[in-house]
Amino acid sequence: MKLKANLTLRQVGNEHIIVEPNQGMVDLSKVFTLNETAAFLWKELDGQDFEKDAVVQLLMDNYDVDEDQAQQDAIALLDHFRGQGLLVD
Template identity: 70%
Template structure:
């Protein structure tokens, strides 16, 4: 799977946001806000193929987290991204 390539993560103030493009303009009715960890993962995964294990490994390598917790967190994040249409398979 990959992240959509037509959306871009931006930092506005202290917030990390992804805005849906709409016919050459920004559609502010669809804004996704990410916490610092989700934004880090987005940056690491952007432009590359990945799977659940990739996200788990990134969490374990960069945060003090047990594998079981990382697996649950990765699954929840990917489910959220998928539910928002931010992932293409």
């Protein structure tokens, strides 16, 4: 799977948002807010093909979580991204 290519992660103050630029303009009807962990994962995975296991490994390497929790969190995040149309399978 891959993150949708035409999306851009921006930081506005303390918020991390994903926007879809359209002909040089930002479509504010399609803005997605990410928490800091999801924004970190977005930055790490942007532009590359990956599997769930890569997300799990990033979580375990960078946060104090065991493998079971990382698996659950990766599944939840990827399901959310997929549901919002942010992933290309």
